[in-house]
Amino acid sequence: MTTVGRMAGVSQVTVSRALSDPDKVSPDTLRRIREAIEATGYVPNAVAGALASRRSRLITALVPSITNIVYSSLLHGFAEIMRQHGYQIMTSEIGFDPAREQETIIAHLSRRPDGILLTGIHHTPEARRMLIGSGIPVVEIWDISETPIDCCVGFSHAEVGRQVAEFAVGAGYAQAATVTAGDIRAQRRRDSFIDRYQALTGSKVTRIDYPAGTATLGQGRDALAALIDRQGFAAGVVFCSSDQFAHGILTEATTRGLDVPGRIAVIGFGDQVFAARTHPAMTTIRVDRDALGKEAANALLQRFRDDAVGPASIDVGFSLIRRESA
Secondary structure, three states, X not given: OHHHHHHXXXXXXXXXXXXXXXXXOOHHHHHHHHHHHHHHOOOOOHHXXXXXXXXXXXXXXEEOOOOOHHHHHHHHHHHHHHHHOOOEEEEEEOOOOHHHXXXXXXXXXXXXOOEEEEEOOOOOHHHHHHHHHHOOOEEEEOOOOOOOOOEEEEOOHHHHHHHHHHHHHHOOOOOEEEEEOOOHHHHHHHHXXXXXXXXXXXXXXXXXXXXXXXXXXXXXXXXXXHHHHOOOOOOEEEEEOOHHHHHHHHHHHHHOOOOOOOOEEEEOOOOOOOHHHOOOOOEEEEOOHHHHHHHHHHHHHHHHHHOOOOOOEEEOOOEEEOOOOO
């Protein structure tokens, strides 16, 4: 800052003021300081600035997977709004391990961000205590709860399962199966589907469960093979926890010459960009991920403006998109 001040012909105090509160510096002085900063490549010390202003202008985000389009697309909407308000986003990938999430929360809290975005509403008791004790605004996404840490923006996974089951029964599918990844939210959709379908039909639902991790087309193909060859699933509807699984099932059904949806009907989750382009086009659940991310950003900004406290829950809902596969 001393060098910048010399080049601009002002004191170090004026440089500091221009960086922290530009409105208090004349336009001509501000122009000279910015030209000196550009010439020197000076990067202001954000940590020192945060200590003085008690604002870091940093938002940290914890997501299960950076490469999964579900999370990257909602982060895009979130980051777009936050950047417009002068905040930067630091993102960490945590998988589906609560202990790993807790470790990452500790690391993020040590950097004193202005706000934290978390995926889901289920955390370790210690992580929850730390977040509440920090006093930092927290927004939990991709789920809803009556008792969020601070505020949450998402939808009911149990309601997804219930509505898919009612759709399947209404469409006349006398048998049903599920293919589910080891994500607690996917498991809630599965369990709700099974409970509702069995209550309406009295027919047992066949299950294929995978451990936590990235769902793949190959796993979907393997799942349908296992359902038909080892579990005697002759015909019916398969509800998948992701469009990737559903795509794999459609591929395997085509390879075996099975009629879709005549013999095997398929319902995915996520309405990813390829879902309308599969053959046949995939019936799936759509969540407006970009809108969800923007709602989360606005909820966090509201916390900053009003110093709001207490729980708040925003349900963005979902849609069942009926196409050719069911």
